[in-house]
Amino acid sequence: MTRARTPGIFVTGTDTGVGKTLVSRALIAAFRKVGLKVGVMKPIETGVGEDGPLDAIAMRDAAGATDPLETICPQQFALPAAPNVAARAENREVDLASIDAAYQRIARGRDLMVVEGAGGLLVPIRGDWTMAELARDLALPLLIVARASLGTINHTALTLEVAASKKLPVLGVVISHAEGPLSAADASNLLALKEILGDRLIGEIPPLGPGEATPLDAIDIDALTRRLLTDPGAE
Numbered sequence: 278m279t280r281a282r283t284p285g286i287f288v289t290g291t292d293t294g295v296g297k298t299l300v301s302r303a304l305i306a307a308f309r310k311v312g313l314k315v316g317v318m319k320p321i322e323t324g325v326g327e328d329g330p331l332d333a334i335a336m337r338d339a340a341g342a343t344d345p346l347e348t349i350c351p352q353q354f355a356l357p358a359a360p361n362v363a364a365r366a367e368n369r370e371v372d373l374a375s376i377d378a379a380y381q382r383i384a385r386g387r388d389l390m391v392v393e394g395a396g397g398l399l400v401p402i403r404g405d406w407t408m409a410e411l412a413r414d415l416a417l418p419l420l421i422v423a424r425a426s427l428g429t430i431n432h433t434a435l436t437l438e439v440a441a442s443k444k445l446p447v448l449g450v451v452i453s454h455a456e457g458p459l460s461a462a463d464a465s466n467l468l469a470l471k472e473i474l475g476d477r478l479i480g481e482i483p484p485l486g487p488g489e490a491t492p493l494d495a496i497d498i499d500a501l502t503r504r505l506l507t508d509p510g511a512e
C-alpha cells in the first residue's frame with residue numbers, strides 16, 4: 278500500500294443490530310462537517326427487499342454521495358442471514374473481486390472512506406473468509422460498535438481478541454445504547470466495560486428517541502482522526 282491511498286474506517290460490531298449503521302452515519306456527518314469528501318460502502322448487505330439495501334441507502338444519503346447503489350453495495354442478497362448463507366440460498370457466491378473494484382472506484386477522489394461490515398468479525402463470507410479477512414483485504418482499521426446492555430463485556434472482549442489474533446488495527450470502541458435506558462445492574466456492568474477499555478473507548482451514543490439525531494460530541498472525532506493518521510494499516 279502507498280501512503281497516498283485514501284484512509285478509511287471499517288465499522289464492525291460485536292453483533293448484528295448493535296448500531297453500526299447509526300455510528301457510520303454519525304461519523305460520515307462529523308467528517309463532512311469539517312469539509313472532508315467522504316466515500317461510503319456497505320460491501321455486502323443481506324435481507325435486501327423491495328426497498329433496496331437500506332444500510333447502503335442510509336450511508337449514501339448521509340454522505341450526499343451520488344455513486345450508484347450497486348457500487349456502494351455491490352453484493353446484495355435477499356435472505357436476512359450471514360453472507361455465505363444468503364448467497365447460497367440464491368445459488369451464488371459472494372463476489373469478492375466486485376467489492377475490491379467498487380472500493381477502488383469510490384475511494385478515488387475521496388478524502389476518507391467509511392465502510393460498514395455485516396454482523397461481526399467472524400461472520401462467514403465465502404470459503405474461509407470472514408468479515409475480518411474483508412477488512413484486512415481492504416487494508417482498513419476497525420472501529421468496533423458495542424451494545425450497552427448485559428453480555429457486552431464478553432462480546433466486546435471476544436471481538437478485540439479476534440482483531441488482535443488476526444492483526445487488525447483497532448481505532449477504538451463506540452458503545453451505542455440501542456436498547457434504551459439501562460437497568461441499574463446493566464449500568465454497573467457497562468461501567469466495568471468502560472474500565473476495561475480505558476482510552477480505547479472513543480464514543481458513546483446515548484439512547485436516542487425516534488428521529489433524534491446523534492449528538493455531535495458523542496464520538497471523539499479528534500482522537501479518531503489522530504489514530505487514523507498514525508494507523509499502521511493506513512501505510
Ligand SMILES: Nc1ncnc2c1ncn2[C@@H]1O[C@H](COP(=O)(O)OP(=O)(O)OP(=O)(O)O)[C@@H](O)[C@H]1O
Nearest residue numbers: 293294295296297298299453454455482483484485
Ligand atoms: N443509541 C441508540 N439509541 C436509539 N436507537 C438506537 C441506538 N443505536 C442503535 N439504535 C437503533 O437500533 C437499531 C439497530 O441499529 P443499526 O441498524 O445501526 O445496527 P447495525 O449494527 O447496523 O445492524 P445490522 O447488523 O443490521 O447492520 C436501529 O433501529 C437503530 O436506529
Ligand SMILES: [Mg+2]
Nearest residue numbers: 297298332393
Ligand atoms: Mg447496519
